[in-house]
Amino acid sequence: MNSLKDLRRVVNHASLGRFRFYVQLFSFVLLIYGGYLAINVGNQLPTFACLYSDLHGGACYLLGFQHQMATPWSQLFGGRGLAILIGLATFVAFFVVFNKAWCGFICPLGTLQDWLSSLRRKLNIRAAGYSEPVFQRLSKIKYVLLALLILIPMAIGNSFFGLPKLGHDWGVPFCMICPGRTILPLFTGDFSQLAIDFSSLAKLTLTALGLAITGLLIIGSLFKPRFFCLFCPMSALHYIFSRTGLLRLTKNGAKCTRCGNCFRACDMGIRAIADDLESKNIVKDDCMMCGKCIEVCPEDGCLQAKVLSLPVYESTAEGFFKRMNRKNNG
Numbered sequence: 143m144n145s146l147k148d149l150r151r152v153v154n155h156a157s158l159g160r161f162r163f164y165v166q167l168f169s170f171v172l173l174i175y176g177g178y179l180a181i182n183v184g185n186q187l188p189t190f191a192c193l194y195s196d197l198h199g200g201a202c203y204l205l206g207f208q209h210q211m212a213t214p215w216s217q218l219f220g221g222r223g224l225a226i227l228i229g230l231a232t233f234v235a236f237f238v239v240f241n242k243a244w245c246g247f248i249c250p251l252g253t254l255q256d257w258l259s260s261l262r263r264k265l266n267i268r269a270a271g272y273s274e275p276v277f278q279r280l281s282k283i284k285y286v287l288l289a290l291l292i293l294i295p296m297a298i299g300n301s302f303f304g305l306p307k308l309g310h311d312w313g314v315p316f317c318m319i320c321p322g323r324t325i326l327p328l329f330t331g332d333f334s335q336l337a338i339d340f341s342s343l344a345k346l347t348l349t350a351l352g353l354a355i356t357g358l359l360i361i362g363s364l365f366k367p368r369f370f371c372l373f374c375p376m377s378a379l380h381y382i383f384s385r386t387g388l389l390r391l392t393k394n395g396a397k398c399t400r401c402g403n404c405f406r407a408c409d410m411g412i413r414a415i416a417d418d419l420e421s422k423n424i425v426k427d428d429c430m431m432c433g434k435c436i437e438v439c440p441e442d443g444c445l446q447a448k449v450l451s452l453p454v455y456e457s458t459a460e461g462f463f464k465r466m467n468r469k470n471n472g
């Protein structure tokens with residue numbers, strides 16, 4: 143019994159940030175270069191490992207999902223409908239294991255934004271944030287993008303209100319504007335996705351927009367941590383299923399003093415992590431389950447990462463001071 147208590151103490155005193163750094167590095171190498179070793183962990187991943195990168199070790203669900211959304215409704219009750227359900231079930235099966243920690247620990251595009259933030263700190267550029275009303279408004283963009291990446295492909299396979307169907311050049315609209323498509327292949331020396339496609343108006347519009355968003359991500363990440371994640375439709379899709387996740391982030395509001403440490407540490411700028419004293423499940427739609435809030439919370443058992451109902455990492459006063467001392471002593 144005591145040894146279990148000791149083990150929990152050791153874990154709660156540990157630096158989750160360092161653990162996260164190594165998991166991110168491992169995941170990045172696996173998902174970007176896995177193809178070198180013929181590794182492919184699947185093409186329905188709830189994360190931006192990109193199929194446009196030839197050596198990928200796994201791929202994002204959104205590409206196949208957009209293709210499937212173009213299925214004519216008349217074919218939904220046949221084999222194509224079954225394929226859509228299997229694809230979605232595989233995505234959810236991957237997702238439930240780590241919940242939104244896919245964003246905090248695994249996504250190569252998220253990791254890249256963290257590395258750009260490290261560069262920002264080295265360049266002594268102060269991090270920017272949004273006011274709460276602006277944050278709330280911007281946070282909705284990801285749901286609009288998610289709706290568009292479903293509706294545009296649907297309008298290719300089907301006619302809405304008697305209007306003509308969209309051309310196939312609109313086929314995978316989100317991939318065409320996704321910075322994952324343009325940036326991730328660069329790590330394998332492939333610059334081909336940086337081009338603008340002039341072959342049709344649709345492709346010209348989407349690929350030019352894609353380059354603009356890529357530039358915004360790079361510049362924005364030098365000022366705002368996780369700049370792109372606030373707008374990411376994958377994050378919106380995650381949130382729909384986040385209640386099914388085995389990994390959970392919980393809060394005991396009775397133990398919270400509203401000191402605000404967690405909010406100040408949160409790269410996503412989620413104010414509710416400090417202000418919300420009611421919700422037990424404290425995973426908000428922009429949360430990436432990085433655990434930074436747990437590390438900086440000084441109250442015993444106030445914030446906890448759990449697998450189902452079993453705490454695996456929790457805030458403790460002792461852990462907080464140990465981490466602070468380590469930080470101050472370099």
Ligand code: SF4
Pocket residue numbers: 188189190244245246249250251252253370371372374375376377430
């Ligand atoms: S929200 Fe960020 S970390 Fe999550 S999938 Fe999108 S880009 Fe990746």
Ligand code: SF4
Pocket residue numbers: 397398399400401402403404405415416417438439440441444445
């Ligand atoms: S750090 Fe802990 S005690 Fe402070 S506001 Fe956040 S949850 Fe509450």
Ligand code: SF4
Pocket residue numbers: 391404407408409410411412415428429430431432433434435436
């Ligand atoms: S709320 Fe906590 S776990 Fe979620 S993104 Fe913010 S710091 Fe990370």
